Each structure stands twice: as C-alpha cells, then as structure tokens.
Amino acid sequence: xxxxxxxxxxxxxxxxxxxxxxxxxxxxxxxxxxxxxxxxxxxxxxxxxxxxxxxxxxxxxxxxxxxxxxxxxxxxxxxxxxxxxxxxxxxxxxxxxxxxxxxxxxxxxxxxxxxxxxxxxxxxxxxxxxxxxxxxxxxxxxxxxxxxxxxxxxxxxxxxxxxxxxxxxxxxxxxxxxxxxxxxxxxxxxxxxxxxxxxxxxxxxxxxxxxxxxxxxxxxxxxxxxxxxxxxxxxxxxxxxxxxxxxxxxxxxxxxxxxxxxxxxxxxxxxxxxxxxxxxxxxxxxxxxxxxxxxxxxxxxxxxxxxxxxxxxxxxxxxxxxxxxxx
Amino acid sequence: xxxxxxxxxxxxxxxxxxxxxxxxxxxxxxxxxxxxxxxxxxxxxxxxxxxxxxxxxxxxxxxxxxxxxxxxxxxxxxxxxxxxxxxxxxxxxxxxxxxxxxxxxxxxxxxxxxxxxxxxxxxxxxxxxxxxxxxxxxxxxxxxxxxxxxxxxxxxxxxxxxxxxxxxxxxxxxxxxxxxxxxxxxxxxxxxxxxxxxxxxxxxxxxxxxxxxxxxxxxxxxxxxxxxxxxxxxxxxxxxxxxxxxxxxxxxxxxxxxxxxxxxxxxxxxxxxxxxxxxxxxxxxxxxxxxxxxxxxxxxxxxxxxxxxxxxxxxxxxxxxxxxxxxxx
Numbered sequence: 001x002x003x004x005x006x007x008x009x010x011x012x013x014x015x016x017x018x019x020x021x022x023x024x025x026x027x028x029x030x031x032x033x034x035x036x037x038x039x040x041x042x043x044x045x046x047x048x049x050x051x052x053x054x055x056x057x058x059x060x061x062x063x064x065x066x067x068x069x070x071x072x073x074x075x076x077x078x079x080x081x082x083x084x085x086x087x088x089x090x091x092x093x094x095x096x097x098x099x100x101x102x103x104x105x106x107x108x109x110x111x112x113x114x115x116x117x118x119x120x121x122x123x124x125x126x127x128x129x130x131x132x133x134x135x136x137x138x139x140x141x142x143x144x145x146x147x148x149x150x151x152x153x154x155x156x157x158x159x160x161x162x163x164x165x166x167x168x169x170x171x172x173x174x175x176x177x178x179x180x181x182x183x184x185x186x187x188x189x190x191x192x193x194x195x196x197x198x199x200x201x202x203x204x205x206x207x208x209x210x211x212x213x214x215x216x217x218x219x220x221x222x223x224x225x226x227x228x229x230x231x232x233x234x235x236x237x238x239x240x241x242x243x244x245x246x247x248x249x250x251x252x253x254x255x256x257x258x259x260x261x262x263x264x265x266x267x268x269x270x271x272x273x274x275x276x277x278x279x280x281x282x283x284x285x286x287x288x289x290x291x292x293x294x295x296x297x298x299x300x301x302x303x304x305x306x307x308x309x310x311x312x313x314x315x316x317x318x319x320x321x322x323x324x325x326x327x
Numbered sequence: 328x329x330x331x332x333x334x335x336x337x338x339x340x341x342x343x344x345x346x347x348x349x350x351x352x353x354x355x356x357x358x359x360x361x362x363x364x365x366x367x368x369x370x371x372x373x374x375x376x377x378x379x380x381x382x383x384x385x386x387x388x389x390x391x392x393x394x395x396x397x398x399x400x401x402x403x404x405x406x407x408x409x410x411x412x413x414x415x416x417x418x419x420x421x422x423x424x425x426x427x428x429x430x431x432x433x434x435x436x437x438x439x440x441x442x443x444x445x446x447x448x449x450x451x452x453x454x455x456x457x458x459x460x461x462x463x464x465x466x467x468x469x470x471x472x473x474x475x476x477x478x479x480x481x482x483x484x485x486x487x488x489x490x491x492x493x494x495x496x497x498x499x500x501x502x503x504x505x506x507x508x509x510x511x512x513x514x515x516x517x518x519x520x521x522x523x524x525x526x527x528x529x530x531x532x533x534x535x536x537x538x539x540x541x542x543x544x545x546x547x548x549x550x551x552x553x554x555x556x557x558x559x560x561x562x563x564x565x566x567x568x569x570x571x572x573x574x575x576x577x578x579x580x581x582x583x584x585x586x587x588x589x590x591x592x593x594x595x596x597x598x599x600x601x602x603x604x605x606x607x608x609x610x611x612x613x614x615x616x617x618x619x620x621x622x623x624x625x626x627x628x629x630x631x632x633x634x635x636x637x638x639x640x641x642x643x644x645x646x647x648x649x650x651x652x653x654x655x656x
Contacts, residue, residue: 060403094436101434110402111435115426121392122427125399125407132355132381132405139399152422155392162387318437319471321495 014049041069043240046267048073050213062119067112078300088307117150127167146177166224192234207235238262343488358410394423401443414449429472457627462592479543486520525572531561548642594622616655
C-alpha cells in the first residue's frame, strides 16, 4: 500500500504526541508529582498510531493498563490527560480514574483497564453493538502478549468469532508480562498462532514500523467493516521503560544490551529517517513538529498544575447514573 | 384486559422482557441456551421466535464474555439483558461484574452509562448441590455501582424486571428457582415497580419480619401460624436489596419494636447482618429485643434432600425466630 505524505505525517504526529506525553509523565513521576502507578508506552508508539490511524472517530477501542498511548492515538486531549494523571478535577475522569482508567467515550476510547485481559470482552460488546446498529463501525481490542494467557481473552476471541463480529484483536507483544519474559509463560513464540484456534486470520507485523502496522490494520479494519469478521494482528514491539515507572528500580529482568538493541529500532526516529530518505519530509519539518507538540505538552502541564483537585463532596458523585445508591 | 389473569413467576419475567423488547429496539438478550431452547428454566421461551436471532442471542458457555458483551454493548448505547443461568456462575464472571460493569461510570468520571441487566437464578431446594444452589446476593450488594433485585412473587417479578431494563445502571435480577412455577394475578399492561422501594406484604403490630425472595413466602406461612398464637406479624419485603429501602424497615421496627430478618443465604455476613445493623443504628431506642437473624448454617449447600431440607430456612424456623424474639422482655 502507498500512503500519502499527509497520512505519513499523520502517523508520525500521533507517535510524537505519545512520546512527548509519556516522557513528560515520566519526568513528573520522577519528581513525585504524579500519584499512583504509571505504565509508559514509550517504544510501542507505532502500534497504537498505526492501528488508530486506520480508524474513524466513531470506531471503538479498548485498552490496557498501558493505555495513554491508545488515548493519544485516538485523539486524546493533552490537557485533560495530564490533569487526570495528576488527579485533578479537570481531568478526563475528574480525578476518579487516573492513569489506569483514562478514557474518552466520545472518542470511542472505552478506557484503559487495570485488569489484564479485561478489555477484550468489552471490545466484543462494542463490536456486537456496532454490528447490531449496522452502521459499519468496528471495535479494536488492544492487549499485550501476557493477557492472551488469561481466560477472559480466550472467551472474548472465541465469542467474537462465533458471533462473527466486526473486531480487530491488536496484540502488542513486548516480550514481557510485567517482569517475566514471554518464553517463561507460554510455549509458543508467536501469539498469532492462537488466532487460527478461534477461526480468525492473523498476521505478524514489525511493531516498530508504523507503516507495517498501519497496512495490516487497514486490511483488518476493512475486513471487519465489510462483514468479514474478526482478525488478529500481532505487533512485535518493546517497551523502552519499565513495566511501571521510569527507572529500572534495580530490577535486572532484562539486559542493557537487549534494551539498547531495541532502542536502535526506535519507531519514531527510524520512520523520520525513512520519510527524509523518501523525500517526503525534511529534518526541519520534524524540528517544527516536535517544537509545536512540546509547547502543547508544556501547556498541558501548566493546565494540570493550575487545575483544582476534586473536593471531597465528589466522592459519592457518579457511583450511579442517578444518586440512588445506598450509603 | 382482566386484572385476575394469572402468570407464573417465570412467565412474568418473560412477559416483562418481551414487552420491553417490543418497546425499545435497543434491548437485546444474550446468554447460554436462551435462543431456540428458551433458557434452561424456560424464562426466555419463545423470545427468539418472536424477535429473531439478532436480538435473542445464544452465546458460548463463557460467563466473562457474556457479561463483557453487556458492558461493551451498554457503554456504546444498547440496553442489554445478559443471562448467567445459575447465580453460582457470577463467580466465573466476577471481574466483569465487579471491576468493569460496576465501576466504569465512576472511574470514567461519569463519562459512561451502563443500562444493562444481568439476569440469573439463585436459591436452593432442588438438590442441585453446592455449585447450583447458592444465594450470593450479599457479595453483589457490597459493590458500589450495582443494583440488586430479588422478587418474591409474579407481580413483583414483572414490575421489577421492567424497571431493571429501563434502569440506566448495571442491575442484577435474581430469580429464585423454587418460585418459577408460582402463579398469581399479573396485569397485562407494562408497569414498573421502582427499584429501592420495599413492600409491606402483611401489616401487623407485634413484630416485623424482613424477608425477601422465597423467604418472603415462607414468612407469610409463618405469620399465619403465629396469628393463631396471637402474634401479629408485619412482613416487609424489600424487593430491591441494593439500594435497600432502609426507611420502610426502620419505620416498621419503630412501630413493632421487634424484628426478625430471614434470608436463605448463610447467616454470617449476609443482608440480615446489614439490616440488623441499620436498625440498631437508626432505631436502637425503640427495640424491645435484639434483632434476630434467620439464615442458613455456615456450610456449602448440601446435596441430599435429607440435609438440604434442614439447611434452608423455612416457615418453621422463621416462626421459631419470631417466638424467641417475642419471648424477650
């Protein structure tokens, strides 16, 4: 597939937005300015960007505990995201959800999720609703390699295929389930081998190559939209930071050499080199883009820091759609 | 339209679903064996023939995915009814019920609405043993974000099920398996019974019995027996356990000054404990005796009829509880 230079810039921009947001979040966490857990998406930007670049605004995605990248790629607003990470009332979830539950249903982003594997059954429900309405919307379930070992994933994949739903299962195989390497937790190398067992097609793509991811996503999303049922994409990728937080916490679960090799394949820098090589862009273009988006991040941090915390009277708000719950 | 038309508890459920599906094209049902087979208890009988496979969906035996289907479909605008055959199976789907359905709205800062009903069948008395007989309502009532409904008769079943389907929060409708064949007059038209509103089944002055689902019917039998002994029982059926109609219960306690709570679930940590606690907090000075709790012993539900018949509370054990409370000076 040949993608226009506008599409290439679009995919690039999504990746840079993720990178800048995540690195800013990492710095704030190191400065103890963010409460709670933080699972950074740095290194995996090509996956969310390549897939969400193939979606319409009214398509749905479910996400994982490493969910900021998915929301950014679906069009998330920096200000509201940063405010949520700080637990402020102006955040996406008004300070009720934080990093692990960040969401924007108006963008079809049905939430990051603190429970590994729990997003996939919800994506199946969204896909069911989309088929029910018959307006050609699709759903994408993002999930990690580790979550394919949990029962919810199996139930979701099987049900999606049994009901022939418009859904794409997008696996981010970053080779580690938290701190444990994939080869200790499953006896297969490629997650996509599981797709055939459910009766859906699956492909492996280089998850550090946004064009490769995007090509596979366009094909799978189009299949779903045309009534061709579910498919799986396994993107081989890598998280540059730790399972949570920024530093390695002294935990030696992967070697410096391994991290260095993957960082050489940085999805953004390799893509920029390619765009320059192909005459699509110049270094100056990229300098401008980074500068513009850095300014957006600075604005977002300022917005979040200036925003008020929710007041204690908000604790009981939004437990129910109307306040009829018991105390 | 005749007001004395009778329906069984199962038929009342079915009619509620059918009328709501006619009224709202966004309502659909999904679950195991509910399509052509009509559900293992017959509660979905005829619905697929009437509304088609698109709206009455047979699913794999996948409880997590069934509830997940409801979560994802409701948060994107439909109004699902998802069925978990036996109440014991909520344990298989607990992540989707407790961590997803109940919490999405809150975690998203209000940016989600989940108008879904989870239907299931609870209770013992069928020698179905420990994995098909439980009364696990207390687990659900403990979760902020869920509503929990347990009707005791066909009239309440229809009205409460209609309200569950119209409700914009995740709601669990627990049918009692031993009440499925219970027959009583049920109006033909669609009507709702507000969630969170209890019912005074029998007014009385001497003692209050709070009882729900099958135990409400056992309480009626006990009250007749006790009336012959000169004890006038007031029976309160909360109907909805979350939110609980605490006002109705406390007002009755203030009037009668003595309360017995009857539940089929194990006594420890059950709804009876919550109700007793609410009464002592809000009506302590009115009480002439400690609030008594009738419930099952702290064991799994046994299989043999010889054991199960002693295990599940009944009119006799409720009547004994009332006599004990009345004996307190």
